[in-house]
Amino acid sequence: MVTVFDTVADGDAQWLVTEYVQAMSLDRIIEVDGPLPEARVLRIGVQLATALVAIHERGIVHRDLKPANVLVTDDDVVKLTDLGIARWAEVTQTGGAQLTGTVGYVAPEIANGGQATAASDVFSLGATLYAAVEGRSPWGDGSDGPFAQMNRAAKGSPIPHQLARRLAPLLDALMEPDPARRPSAAAAAGLLQGHDLPRRSWQQRLRTVRRNAMLTAAAAIVVVGAVLLGWLLPRGSAPQTAAPPTTTPPPNSIGLGSDPATADPCALIPVTALREFGKAYVDPEVDGFATCVITSNLDEGIGQVQSHLVLTGPEEYPSRPVRPGVLGEIERPDEKTDRCERSFNLPDTNRVTLVTTRLDKAEQTRLCPIANALILDALTVVLNGPPARRPELPANSLDKVDACRLVDGADAGQAFGKPSEPPVADFGNWGCSWEAGRSELSIKFTRVWPIEPDAEYGGKVIKVGSRNARLIPDPDDKTTCTAMVVHRQYTPKLPVLEDTPEQRQEVVSVVLEDPTAADPTTVCARTEAAAEAVVRRLPDAG
Incomplete structure (x- = not known):
């Protein structure tokens, strides 16, 4: 993934500060070079599949995998970009009925109004590789208009292969119309890595591909960067989340670090937090040492809300099992009259909790959109690795x-x-x-x-x-x-x-x-x- 370093907001305009990649987009490569050789398609495909593994393991659905969002360097290092409409599956409540993704690479279930899932990402992976092989989208080149493409997508009837040859069975497996019958991203990585095996059904081939083939492929891709892209969509819609962290860290590296008590809770709140809700003031020097307090002066003088982000150890009586080494899902109790709480367990068994409450004159303000925004900001930070350390306090503190x-x-x-x-x-x-x-x-x-x-x-x-x-x-x-x-x-x-x-x-x-x-x-x-x-x-x- 492309590294995201920061965000900048200027009025209604929002910008991501990312690494500069000396590369060309795959759609431009196809436009300039035409259909690509089989070996190059496989090199690109295995890296894309591995990137999907990384984000799917964190419950994230990309939702817009297409050649224009794939950067390829001169030595064929691939970076997947543009998670602008990505969503974290565990916290997404909507996604059906509204088309997500690009028509030329959309899965049939999405074209028919269904919800974006990891399986639809796998279809888009297959459609992207189809374009690399055939020189066009499986739903046509768009010359007869997007509605014609959408109609083909809804029917699950791609234009027959002309150039795929040995890759045809693999592409057919990835673009299986029934999402339940498609391989997972990890299985796809194995299939792409083991492409020189005899032709059999993808299920048969997968049984002969070593389980660590995907890990071998991972060496070819640098899965880096993480940023919450929620500000690219309205906060009132289902919450969004971030790209995966640097180099797919082992699960127990996602946490508060070797000395959790030194973690800075305010480091989990980016400078852009809550800008769309009003002016936010972050206070690192009130309440507990593991607490960051965010006070928001809402727009148009409609009052204040206050959020407390607290780092803690494991709960004495957890409401759900805590699994060491596993990043917990966001817990979202129903909004109460005067508070909204969000929390998640870290793989190191520590816990992040966010509580948003009303202050002056904010009776009509919904609290949970604010809490959702902040807890997803916090998740973004911890996915990048341990947060920054707290500033040193006096010796007598x-x-x-x-x-x-x-x-x-x-x-x-x-x-x-x-x-x-x-x-x-x-x-x-x-x-x-x-x-x-x-x-x-x-x-x-x-x-x-x-x-x-x-x-x-x-x-x-x-x-x-x-x-x-x-x-x-x-x-x-x-x-x-x-x-x-x-x-x-x-x-x-x-x-x-x-x-x-x-x-x-x-x-x-x-x-x-x-x-x-x-x-x-x-x-x-x-x-x-x-x-x-x-x-x-x-x-x-x-």
Whole structure:
């Protein structure tokens, strides 16, 4: 695939910044040179089939494979281009009824209003190779108009071969009218690689082709680059996704890297994110260290929405099986009144979650199109390999602290009893929890607006050791209390969002849930005692 480096938007115009390929399109080669020799067609075909394997393995359907979208260098290195109408099959809900692809290379099921699938890509591969062999589309050269081509395509009646000779059975297999009877892209790669075997049906031949033939062919193609092309189609339509990542990485290389806690969650949000929805502000220095907050000022002053992209480890109780080494599908719960959530599991078992909520005056705004756009942007980044690392924080930052080391058994015992299980650490060790019977003590590191002057936090301002804190009884649960303890105050490196404080604070939140407590005062007293134990083990705030 052609590498995509960046995107540029200028008003309604959108541009992709791609690598420059010193090559000629296959349709131009056919126009200049005429029908190609069998050996060259096979070299081109095996590379195209391997490229399809790479994108189909990621659930992506190209939907417009044709000679004009195939670049061929002087030494016959092939690059498949123009995923402008590609869609990720797992998240696509539409695709039937509306013709996708180019008429001269479209599969019969698409011409009849069906949905684009991996099988229709295989047909277009066969049609492209047919053109390389015969010098024209299987549905005609278009001189009698696109409707004539469409009619032939809908009937599944290609113009008979004139020049294909030994390649005719292979092309017929790839262009089988019944999509269920076509070989997969991987099978097609094997057939093309093993073209010198005796003539038999493609199913018989495939059994004799070594399973690694496709991998051998992969050495001939550089499958590179990935970019979400969703901005090339309306966000209101079914979500789009990206081209495959650099060099078809092994599944376990798609993840957060060797040290997941250092991954920058904001690196999963490209600079072009949400431009069509309004002005977006990306804040890397609020909430958790594994969180990126995106606030969108919607066009025409209709309000704000806010999205939180969060990196986590595996769920304790996943809603569906997590398969190490396999990129999970995007999970899309129904939109709720005030939020839309999207998430997917990475092959390294870590997880990306995106939650979009309404803020000021955005009651009529649909949240899920925004969440869909952002989660697909994030998917694009991780398909390219591990995301960039977070900027280094000061040595006294909480991001260097292991939350589970801030409480020992004696501290927990004084707060709510002897823990019944070892502590459970959160992602990055930026949180930890202990259980004793029905009670639970938890610690979490967050970055917030200054807590002392902001009455909206509730509770009361206190001192825990020498540090400012807020002690906040839960207004809805009389058995829960939270102590928010300030660790350090800092100035964000980026300009803050308009009408928000200039300073931020790193805070340790200590939460005690104790259903056995007699009253809220008792719970909060124990919470404060646990917070005092935590403060004694915190590093100097400097």
